[in-house]
Structure formats: C-alpha cells, structure tokens
Amino acid sequence: xxxxxMAARPRKQKRIAGRIKNIDYKDPKQLRRFVTERGKIxxxxxSGASARCQRRLAKAIKRARHIGLLPFIEETYK
Amino acid sequence: xRFYETVVVIDSKxxxxxxxEEIKSMEGLIASNQGKVIDTERWGSRKLSYEINxxxxxxxxxxxxxxxxxxxxxxxxxxxxNDRVLRHMIKRVKKHPENISEKFEQSGDIGAQA
Numbered sequence: 001x002x003x004x005x006m007a008a009r010p011r012k013q014k015r016i017a018g019r020i021k022n023i024d025y026k027d028p029k030q031l032r033r034f035v036t037e038r039g040k041i042x043x044x045x046x047s048g049a050s051a052r053c054q055r056r057l058a059k060a061i062k063r064a065r066h067i068g069l070l071p072f073i074e075e076t077y078k
Numbered sequence: 079x080r081f082y083e084t085v086v087v088i089d090s091k092x093x094x095x096x097x098x099e100e101i102k103s104m105e106g107l108i109a110s111n112q113g114k115v116i117d118t119e120r121w122g123s124r125k126l127s128y129e130i131n132x133x134x135x136x137x138x139x140x141x142x143x144x145x146x147x148x149x150x151x152x153x154x155x156x157x158x159x160n161d162r163v164l165r166h167m168i169k170r171v172k173k174h175p176e177n178i179s180e181k182f183e184q185s186g187d188i189g190a191q192a
C-alpha cells in the first residue's frame with residue numbers, strides 16, 4: 001500500500017540548478033532562491049544544486065544570516 | 079600582504095555626517111596599521127532581516143583592503159568595541175574583483191531604501 005502511494009505521487013521537476021556560479025554571501029537576492037519562505041536552507045535534492053554548490057550555498061547563506069541580509073527564521077509573512 | 083573584505087553594519091539611527099566620520103575612521107584605522115584600503119562600497123540603509131540591538135535598519139558598508147593578519151585583529155577589536163556597529167564580518171579573499179562591481183546599486187532587493 002505504501003508503495004502504491006509513492007508511485008502515485010507525481011514526479012517532481014528534474015534537477016535543473018546543478019552548478020551555480022558566483023555564490024556570494026553579499027548577494028541575498030540570489031541566495032533567496034535557495035531558502036524557503038521560512039528562511040530554511042533548501043535541500044539540494046529539491047533545489048538541484050550540485051554537492052559542491054550546496055556546500056558553498058550553505059556557507060554563503062549562513063554568512064548572509066550573520067550580517068542580517070537573510071533571516072534565521074521568518075515567522076510572519078508580510 | 080593579504081586581501082580582505084569586511085562588511086560592516088552600522089546603526090542607521092546615526093546621522094549622515096557622523097556616519098561618514100565613522101566610515102572614515104574605519105578606513106583611517108586600516109591605513110594607520112600598514113593596511114591599504116582598496117575600495118569602499120556603500121550599500122546604503124537596508125532593512126535588516128531580523129532585529130539587531132533593537133534596530134530594524136542598518137547601513138551596510140563593504141570595505142576591501144589589503145593588510146597583514148595582525149591588522150585583522152586590530153580592526154576586529156575596534157568593531158567589537160564600537161557600539162554603533164551592529165554587525166561586522168571580516169573575510170579573507172583570494173583576490174579583489176578586477177572591476178569593482180556595482181551590482182548592489184542595481185539590485186535593490188529587500189527594501190534597499192529606507
């Protein structure tokens with residue numbers, strides 16, 4: 001039963017991001033694409049970032065959070 | 079000599095002249111400790127993603143400079159002691175960008191204007 005449930009789930013869009021160029025903690029606009037509305041880092045299996053890029057993204061997002069460019073958590077949606 | 083960049087977030091409650099003074103004094107501190115300021119980029123007042131010391135707005139400044147590792151300790155300390163500096167981050171970079179980009183002025187992003 002469990003298996004049939006999983007098979008019924010529509011296939012998500014294929015990985016597209018792969019390699020991301022110029023990952024920079026100073027560019028929150030770019031990094032916003034890789035965090036959820038709540039501010040969590042999107043896993044690479046969703047975003048499609050390659051392992052190397054995911055590591056760089058995670059670091060950049062954490063740095064951006066530190067200087068206040070990105071939220072740690074977004075509690076209210078304005 | 080190593081390449082560094084530092085992002086400093088200053089309390090936006092500070093008036094414009096004293097803000098200038100603050101940034102100038104940071105540059106002066108670098109220069110007076112065998113450092114060399116390459117470029118200062120002012121991003122202006124931005125909305126902070128979260129409240130820092132009861133401030134919702136911060137004035138972001140990026141200073142690119144060259145210097146010895148000991149210089150980093152000195153300016154790190156001065157930022158820590160400065161109440162008007164909400165956040166700061168000093169990072170070593172491999173090299174400075176050749177043409178200093180203006181991308182932050184183009185992309186306003188999260189409420190760039192106060």
